[in-house]
Amino acid sequence: MMFIDPHIHMCSRTTYDYLVMREYGIVAVIEPAFWLGQPRTNAGTFKDYFSSLVGWERFRASQFGIQHYCTIGLNPKEANNEALAAEVIELLPLYACKEGVVAIGEIGYDDMTEAEDKYFCQQLELAKELDMLVLIHTPHRNKKAGAIRSMERCIEYGLDPSQVIIDHNNEETVEEVLGRGFWAAFTIYPQTKMGNARMVEVVRKYGCDRIIVDSSADWGISDPLAVPKTAQLMLDRGIPEEHVRAVCYENALAAYSQTGQMKASDWLNPQSVDQRQLFSGNSVLRGQEPGIKSASDYVLIE
């Protein structure tokens, strides 16, 4: 089975992760712009971060047989530094229309402050202006209220629920989100968000329509194989295969392909994309052959 991990922070992950993810069937990832574990103090570091999402990280993934897409936005945590936030908002038009950018995101609320609200709304306006999708980060604390307020804001700014993916849902938010016609994404992340046994029961109860599974793997104790492992658990526990395929692959593709920036042919027929410049198929990583090698370990290093 092929998988998409539609929310994973690859800049915190190793090349070895890419190899293993590919072995487990992950063909495409979406990397939402977020924070780096500590707050940034300059707009320049945001610029370089955005550049790496559309540049180096996209290239690095492609070297290991994984298609990489991203979302661009100012995350709610760092929206609280207002002077910085205003400068970052100015940068967004430089990145929003680049290839492989599938949404404005992840945006929304963290502490639900006024500053967060202000920059959230400005970015919803930009998404509306550029006719883009939006990826919403729902807060760790006060999640249900944050999710509801996020959805209300999206409607207020003229976005259709079909253009908005609400992420980090749980049993408490899922009915509100699905009921209002939004996409409901679930993050399988140890200890803090969803566990995958709970995820199996969510799919059993609500079916597979508009539900999406992701890992949000980052610099914390997280699992870049959360999507394929959850798929396996669903199959083991009697969820029909077509439902598993929907929540671990098809729905993410359906949601994000609305942009025209992500299509199955990107990974089913990658030859058509970049071969014209790969004179020798050689990468500049370290003078090594790129491509998919087995992740099995060798003692012999040549």
Next chain:
Amino acid sequence: MSKVNKLLHHWLLKSVSEKAFAWLEQKQAQIASGAAERVFFTAFSAVPRYLGKEDLQLIFQDLEAAQDLIPGWYPVNWSVDQAGRTLLLLTLPHDDAQGYVGLLDRVFSTADMGELVALYQSLPLLPHPELHHHRAAEGIRSNMSNVFQAIALRNPYPANYLDNAAWNQMVLKVVFVGSPLHLIWGLDRRANPELARMLVDYAHERWAAKRSVTPELWRSVGRFADSAIITDLEKVLVNGDIHEQEAAALACADSPLPQAQALLSHYPDLQSSIQQGNLTWSSFSHKLVGSREWGVGRMREQGEQGKQGKN
């Protein structure tokens, strides 16, 4: 409209839909009349969304026309989005050199891989070429093969504007990443003793690690061979496969030293092939890589038959 603009226009007209072409012309008109920077930035990014990413439909005469305008410009692998982005770049007002370079810096510094390829490929076509050599040297430091190759291969900019230090790094890196050297425009013209030393050192490193080196490497070495290097060439002639032997023989033929000629005379077959013009660096490279594998058409790279063109 400049001749380069006309040519790109003509090619795109053949390769994209009317609707896509109209979008591009509209953006060009806005940019030419001094629209806000944001118009240029978003249009530059959005080109593939409107024009697609197919190859340009170029025929032999098109490539000839490119060569005649700018020797070394060989857009055989260009795609429509790259041509479209280049046209937008050429549309930017550029009378104020400093302002123009400043804007380019912002585009470069926020560019994704596809944009970087288009930007570096277009360097030989842009106004104020003497102001872009630092940028070109920066492109050579790229970790992305497509970006690196866009500046290093089939591009006359480096040979015309890079200083020796940057040039030598570029050639060495082409060898290091396994790209074909004969696709570097001006390779023979820019050969220099320091580069020869660097390449020979690299060969020694590879040999020590029991790894092979591309025989194309000897092309930039022969003219500057000293007796130590001639000893290396002898090693290659004795132990190498046929490609390596041919390259070492060609390198000997390039050397003015009697010692090199004496060495070559021990290999009369190779010597006579070279003397009769059957074995040249050009024929060697084509045989080595197989023209189909590299997508190489008829190359006129190394100044052997290059014409003086008019910009």
